Amino acid sequence: MTTLARLFSDSTPPTGLQPLLVTELFLPTGQLIACDPVAYSNPQPFRQACPAGRYPVYIHLLPQDSCIAYAEVRLREAPVARWELAVTAQQDPASLGPDEIFGYPVSAGLGCFMDYATLALVEQHDADLQAELGDDYVSYYDDYVDYLLYPAAGDQQYCTLQPYPDQENNVAVFQSGYGDGFYATYVGFDAHDQPVKYVTQFIDAGVS
Numbered sequence: 758m759t760t761l762a763r764l765f766s767d768s769t770p771p772t773g774l775q776p777l778l779v780t781e782l783f784l785p786t787g788q789l790i791a792c793d794p795v796a797y798s799n800p801q802p803f804r805q806a807c808p809a810g811r812y813p814v815y816i817h818l819l820p821q822d823s824c825i826a827y828a829e830v831r832l833r834e835a836p837v838a839r840w841e842l843a844v845t846a847q848q849d850p851a852s853l854g855p856d857e858i859f860g861y862p863v864s865a866g867l868g869c870f871m872d873y874a875t876l877a878l879v880e881q882h883d884a885d886l887q888a889e890l891g892d893d894y895v896s897y898y899d900d901y902v903d904y905l906l907y908p909a910a911g912d913q914q915y916c917t918l919q920p921y922p923d924q925e926n927n928v929a930v931f932q933s934g935y936g937d938g939f940y941a942t943y944v945g946f947d948a949h950d951q952p953v954k955y956v957t958q959f960i961d962a963g964v965s
Contacts, residue, residue, distance in 0.1 A: 758840060758943055760963030764817075765829065765945060765956050766837040774817040774826060774962060780917040781811045782830060783925045784872045789830065791843070791942045791957055792861045794869035794879075794918070794930050795898040800861065801845040802873040805944045807832055807952045814870055814929040816915055819962060825914060825932050826960040830870050835953050837945030843955060860941035865898060868933040868940060868957060869918075875926040882920035902930065934959025 764771035787809045788802035817827040842850055848859045861868070871879070883897045894900060905916035918928035933940060942957040 758842075758958075760961050761827065761943060761956055761958050762837070762840050762945075764962065765827070765954065766840075768834050768836045771817060771827075773820070775820055775823070776815045776817050777915070779814040779816055779828075779915045779929045779931060780927060782814045782870055782872075782929050783811050783875075783927050785809055785926070786872055786874050788873035789843075789955060790869075790871050790873055790876060791955070792869060793863045793865050793933075794867055794871075794928055795896070795902055796863070796865040797861070800876065801847065803843040803942070803944070803955070804846050804848075805841070805843055805952060805955075807955075816931045817962075818914075819960065823914075824960060825934055826958070826962045828868060828870065828929075828931050828957045828959070830929075830955040831953075832955075833947075833951075833953050835947050837953050838948040840943050840945050843942040843944045858939075858941040860939050862939050863933045863937050866933055866936045867902075867930055868959070869928050869930045870955070870957075871928040872926065875920075875928060878920045878924065878926050879918070879928065906930070 787806045790800045792800035813831050815829045816825045819826050844859050887894045915931040945953045947953050
């Protein structure tokens with residue numbers, strides 16, 4: 758987390774990385790989830806909640822190969838006084854060893870941020886697709902997400918899922934660094950203990 762804290766503790770964008778805006782994420786409950794968006798198992802929101810609202814999501818690319826090193830939900834433009842591991846209600850940081858983390862597994866090469874209330878809509882959308890396509894249904898990734906990540910104009914490293922256009926709930930989706938793995942998210946707090954940003958680390962930019 759040392760490199761992450763150095764890069765993301767200031768109120769200015771981190772130097773040495775290429776930032777890209779993914780979307781404005783709708784968080785109606787302020788309960789944030791980070792997970793693989795198509796290969797997850799009962800993801801739970803972080804214990805460290807934030808005020809409900811809409812917040813920009815950025816990805817930060819390594820300049821040498823354009824891989825996504827970090828994904829960030831930016832709540833406010835303010836300096837971070839301290840960082841802590843983002844955990845769910847069932848996770849106790851005190852139980853971790855020196856080199857252990859809590860995070861989420863990735864097996865589809867993708868990570869995401871979404872509100873806990875949006876999760877039910879994603880699952881309902883998947884069920885609707887299965888009912889609509891019948892025997893032609895392959896998977897949520899193949900029948901929905903793939904078309905957004907790899908449109909006719911060419912592939913991209915991120916996309917926004919909005920399961921139902923008449924509802925604001927959305928999901929910020931992005932490639933997870935160099936691919937599958939296990940990735941932690943950290944929460945930065947200001948001097949008054951208010952959350953400033955969440956950052957998922959896929960690649961330690963301080964390690965060549």
